[in-house]
Amino acid sequence: MGVAKRHAIKLLRRALGLPTGDLDIVGRLDGAADGVVHGWAYRPAHAGRRVLVDIFADGVFVAQQLADRRRDDLAANGFGDGRHGFDVKIPPVLLRGAETRIGVRALAETPFELTATEKRPLLARRLGRDDYLRATFAGAFRDDAAGDVTERSPLRRTELLFAPTPVPAPPPILGEALCAYLDQNRYKWDLADQFDATISIADREAFLAHYVEFYGRARRPLRIPLSARDIDFLDEGPSAQDRLAPSRAMRLFAQTPRDASADARLEAIFRWAAHGAAAFNVEDCLIAPAHEALLRSHEDTGARFPLSIFMTRFLDAHPILRGADLTRESERRAAYFAVLLFSARAPHYLRFIPPDWLAAFLTPQAGATPFDEESRRLFGAGGVDVAHWRAAIETLGYDFGEKSFRSRTPSGHRAHSATLPAPEGERVDIQLIGPFSRQLGIADSCRALAAALERLDYSLRLCDFTLDYPNRIREDAAPLPTTLRRAKINILHLNLEELPSAIAYLPDIWSEGRLIGFPYLEMATPHPAQMLGLTLVDELWSASDFTRETLAAHRPTHTIGTSARPVRKKGRAAARALAYADLARADEFVFLTSCDALSGVYRKNPLGVMRAFLAAFPHEPKVKLVIKTHSVDRVRAPREMDVWRSIRNVVAxxxxxxxxxxxxxxxEQMALIEGADCYVSLHRAEGFGYHMLEAMALETPVIATAYSGNMEFCDDHTAFLAPYRLVPVGPGEYPRMRGDQRWAEPDHTGAVAAMRAVFHDRAAREAKVAAARLLAETRFSTDAFAQRLDARIKDILARGPRAGARAFR
Structure with a gap:
């Protein structure tokens, strides 16, 4: 809407005696995806006054936020200082399904809906306090069931996340060493060269600021781990001598006035407590206790239901709730009820209400509580009662009885697992947790492991855990539970760098039985990002001796093996017709190589396959190479993008x-492998190499680098092996690359010779195919895998799941 049109509407409304405050605000709803709502709202005539917005999901109020986030696009286009954005993550418990309709209302004396355009209604009416509250909270409590809080999980394994980091490092200078989880996070996200919290206080601040702002906001609404020491560090600032001093968290994440008046400093504290901390998802732990006490305080006038500093400022900051005559008890009771309604979506507000008067407001007087009386006055007979209001608060992780969030461990650390109730239901023998639904190798391994376990005489539960696995969802993925049960044996089939996230964000049921990690490893030495995962489990299972030899020095490790997916052979001709109709003719010899583009183009080395192929067959028109991949468009690493660009150039x-x-x-994938004349993997490192094993089961000859996990089934009898030499991993060639890491560089001459041998030596080809098929059908069958699993499980249960497991204090 243009300025002229807005001005014309304003003149019309004034002539009719209608409100115009909404016309002083401009803004838009940019979009909503994955429960995150983005937009902006700006008051041009008062650029320093931030706009409040109410967020709704299917018409139900779910959150209120101050539009004060910095957006460079707003600043670049002249919208004040650019701090007019909002970015709200709606907790899944408040969403009403995948097709949830999101609404955002900017608050003025007349609330108005933000949309993708700037349209405004021609006419508007002023909304009073009661009408606003009725409209905002209608239906907000309809699904909340009253009930007792269920038993909480013990948190013994969670506490290990806050132990000293297992990664060796020099002693601190002026900073402080991070706890194990935060240090692992530094390595996992490749930040070790950017941040070192041990050097100085400023360096420690810099890492914690990055961790909370970027990792923490990405994890919303999950509560990211913070040690008790880091919480105390970030809450430092206010003192008995200066209660208005900003906390360190405020200095790092919010605008704090310098050399300002006492009122301006208090206003900054209020804004952080009311809106700022929640925007960073740290309202449960990073509002300084001294500030909580200050905001909770009130003038002792002897009047009933006095308003605290927080409550007074909350009302004054709200364009519709402000202006009440608070000398009247009825208005103060109405104010209490309004703040308590908002606390059902922002439970930390309860910590800023005078506790004795909060208790009085919720205690029956002459048969009814003041809360119930206000509810009937506002909503009528069908209003919310105390029990359902409390249930809404408990749903968001606030323990009303303890007057605190349930996000703290007994040692004072903060972890999402602490918020979760202990699982209900009978204890199962085995629980397998992994990214079943994702399109990647370890998900295939999860399904193979599940298939083998299902053949055994144990009760089994499968759980889908996909945090930190951005891969696409399999179209044929069967829905699996995402919640845990108690189990005698828990198997985390995750890579080591992802394993700490399971401990941090799932209920801590791990200490009741035996916790087994089943990772894949591509390098011969664990990376610092993988070290914490090694300390969290009781034992490790591996699919190959390559992984066992690497990890055995850190934890008891057993080679359990794995299995090839059951294959239904179509026959080479039928498979060729299905998968290669547009790729190759029946009389052409096809070499096939494949990789997930997100698995690392340097590690998988399709460029090396192309180089060897063209050297082996520079002019043969009936010899072809097919490179099968997916997700090239999602590659973001610059060096990897360059390689894919080069691959496309060669293909062109x-x-x-x-x-x-x-x-x-x-x-289609199986037909692609069976329809090929040879499967090639000139990898530099491989966790296991399932496609090579599947090729063997499908009687497709295999060329492979003679290094890493695939050597569990590749030898001179089953494959054409390419020799290699170990070389340092180059910068940018592998995630979280470390200077001492080495991997295989396949020998180009040997790879060329292997390709020519497959093409020309039919007898050798057929001999290797027969040996490979026999190995795949015997040692790597589902039945053989189940037998190996059964032997290990029987041993664990015979000795007791906790026998030999790590002890907890």
């Missing part, structure tokens, strides 16, 4: 090489 210039960049279903 050589008609005998084809790139297939899409996800195939299982039948």
């Amino acid at each position: 210039e050589c008609e005998r090489i084809t790139l297939v960049d899409r996800i195939l279903d299982d039948e």
Whole structure:
């Protein structure tokens, strides 16, 4: 809407005696995805006054936020200082399904809906306090069931996240060493060169600021781990001598006035407590206790239901709630009720209400509580009662009885697992947790492990855990539970760097039985990001001796093996017709290599395959190479993008090489492998190499680098092996690359020779295919895998799941 049109509407409303405050605000709802609502709201005539917005999901109020986040696009286009954005993560418990309709209302004397445009109604009416509260909270408590808080999980394994980091480091200078989880996070997200909290206080501040702002906001609404020491550090600032001093968290995350009046400093504290801390998802722990006490205080006039400093400022800051005559008890009771309604979506507000008067407001007097009386006055007979209001608060992780959030461990650390109730239901023998629904290798391994366990005589529960696995969801993924049960044996089939997240964000049921990690490892030495995962489990299982030899020095490790997916052979001709109709003719010899583009183009080395292929067959028109991948468009690492660009260039210039960049279903993938004349993997490092094993089961010859996890099933009898030499991993070639890491560089001459041997030596080809098929059908069958699992599980249960497990204090 243009300025002229807005001005014309304003003149019309004034002539009719209608409110115009909403016309002083401009803004938009930019969008909503994955429960995150983005937009902006700005008051041009008063750029320093931030706009409050109410967020609704399917018409139900879910959050209120101050539009004060910095947005460079707003600043660049002249919208004040650019601090007019809002970015709200709606807790899943408040969403009403995948197709939830999101609404955002900017608050003025007349609330108005923000949309993708700036349209405004021609007419508007002023909304009074009671009408506003009725409109805002209608239906807000309809699904909340009253009930007691269930038993909480013990947190013994969670406490290990806050132990000293297992990664060796020099002693601190002026800073302080991070706890194990935060240090692991520093390495996991490749921040070790950017941040070192041990050097100085400023360096420690810099890392914690990055951790809370970027990692913490990305994890919303989950509560990211923070040690008790880090919480105390971030809450430092106010003192008995200066209660208005900003906390360190305020200095790092909010605008704090310098050399300002006492009122301005108090206003900054109020804004952080009311809106700022919640925007960073730290309202449960990073509002300084001294500030809580200050905001909770009130003038002792002897009047009933006095308003605290927080409550007074909350009302004054609200364009509709302000202006009440608070000398009247009825207005103060109404104010209490209004703040308590908002606390059902922001439970930390309860910590800023005078506790004795809060108790009085919720205590029956002459048969009814003041809360119930205000509810009937506002909503009528069908209003919310205390029990359902409390249930709404408990749903968001606030323990009303303890007057605190349930996000703290007994040692005072903060972890999401502490908020979760202990699982209900009978204890199962085995619980397998992994990213079943994702399109990636470890998900295939999860399904193979589950298939083998299902053949055994144990009660089994499968749980889908996909945090930190951004891979696409399999179209054929069967829905699995995402909640845990108690189990005698828990198997976390995750990579080591992802394992701490399971401890941090799932209920801590791990200490009741035996916790087993089942990771894959591509390098011969664990990375610092993987060290914490090693300390959290009781034992490790591995699919290959390569992984066992790497990890055995850190934890008891057993090679359990794995299995190839059951295959239904179509026959080479049928498979070729299905998968290669547009790629190759029946009389052409096809080499196939494949990789997930998100798994690392340097590690998978398709460029090396192309180089060897063109050297082996520079002119043969009936020999082709197919490179199967997917998700190239999601690659973000600059060096990897360059390699994929080079691959596309070669494909464009050589008609005998084809790139297939899409996800195939299982039948298509198997047909692609069976229809090939040779499967090639000139990898530099491989966790296991399932596609090579599947090729063996499908009687497709295999060329492979003679290094890493695939050597569990590749030898001179089953594969054409490419020799290699160990070389340092180059910068940018592998996630979280470390200077002492080495991997295989396949020998180009040997790879060329292997390709020529597959093509020319039919007898050798058939001999290796027969040996490989026999190995896949015997040692790597589901039945053989189940037998190996059964032997290990029987041993664990015979000795007791906790026998030999790590002890807890």
